[in-house]
Amino acid sequence: MPTQPPSRRAALAWAGVGLGTALGLAGCLGRGEPEGRVEVTGASPAGRRQVYQQLVERLIAPIDQLWGQGSLPYPVKVLAPATSADWSDLSGLPGDQNTVPAVVTGEGQERVIVMNPAAYDILDAQGKHLVLAHEMTHLAQSQQTDVPWWLREGSAEFTAYEQIDGGYPARWPDVWRETAALVAAEPALPAQPRIGTGLSTANPDRLTAYASAWSVCAWMAQRSDGPDVVPRVYSAIAEGQTMDEVARREWEMSGAEMIEAWSAWLAEQASINN
Numbered sequence: 573m574p575t576q577p578p579s580r581r582a583a584l585a586w587a588g589v590g591l592g593t594a595l596g597l598a599g600c601l602g603r604g605e606p607e608g609r610v611e612v613t614g615a616s617p618a619g620r621r622q623v624y625q626q627l628v629e630r631l632i633a634p635i636d637q638l639w640g641q642g643s644l645p646y647p648v649k650v651l652a653p654a655t656s657a658d659w660s661d662l663s664g665l666p667g668d669q670n671t672v673p674a675v676v677t678g679e680g681q682e683r684v685i686v687m688n689p690a691a692y693d694i695l696d697a698q699g700k701h702l703v704l705a706h707e708m709t710h711l712a713q714s715q716q717t718d719v720p721w722w723l724r725e726g727s728a729e730f731t732a733y734e735q736i737d738g739g740y741p742a743r744w745p746d747v748w749r750e751t752a753a754l755v756a757a758e759p760a761l762p763a764q765p766r767i768g769t770g771l772s773t774a775n776p777d778r779l780t781a782y783a784s785a786w787s788v789c790a791w792m793a794q795r796s797d798g799p800d801v802v803p804r805v806y807s808a809i810a811e812g813q814t815m816d817e818v819a820r821r822e823w824e825m826s827g828a829e830m831i832e833a834w835s836a837w838l839a840e841q842a843s844i845n846n
């Protein structure tokens with residue numbers, strides 16, 4: 573799911589909301605309670621906003637744990653428009669791209685998750701959970717523009733799938749075989765898939781690109797014996813270090829050797845799990 577610069581409409585929408593509510597809830601912030609740390613606004617029905625609220629509240633602790641306390645901007649802001657046409661106006665994405673269920677817009681403390689009701693509603697319960705976890709990770713990533721696509725999206729997928737039993741392979745059983753084949757054919761860190769396609773099983777290109785991006789982070793975590801390496805690598809790259817420098821420090825190998833090791837690991841997983 574892409575990140576987008578804020579549209580003018582979205583910026584205008586924020587201008588009128590948020591500050592008073594945030595100030596009013598400031599007393600709750602220091603106690604670590606989920607209440608008051610989430611702000612859902614928009615014209616969608618109250619019941620729907622309540623569902624978003626509860627899901628986001630549940631996801632704050634695991635995302636804080638991985639990305640560090642304070643990485644999420646409080647309150648976590650969710651904008652829930654009533655229709656996908658409104659979502660399109662707010663997100664700046666074309667209306668026909670309604671297979672994108674949510675997107676993060678804005679900068680700094682104004683970062684907000686904008687929900688696309690039509691695309692979100694067709695997801696199953698786990699998919700809904702994963703999409704919000706993915707977008708909340710983008711909120712926790714302080715710099716989104718200065719890291720390569722595979723790291724931004726792969727780390728968001730990694731964080732989301734850490735939250736569910738069995739992770740990525742449990743939801744997408746073909747993931748090892750598909751990503752191993754992709755990387756064997758082209759041993760390089762994954763690039764952004766074609767613009768204008770949606771994330772869905774009908775679009776395996778895009779899905780496989782996200783799976784492949786996830787797999788780089790999954791490799792890092794197994795190589796380093798834990799998930800903490802993922803936000804650490806993200807920060808280092810966002811601060812301007814090269815992948816080569818990061819790979820030498822983290823795994824005592826060059827960037828090229830890292831790609832070889834990741835590719836070999838994928839092939840091994842594909843043979844074990846198929």
Ligand SMILES: [Zn+2]
Pocket residue numbers: 573574575706710724725728
């Ligand atoms: Zn994304």
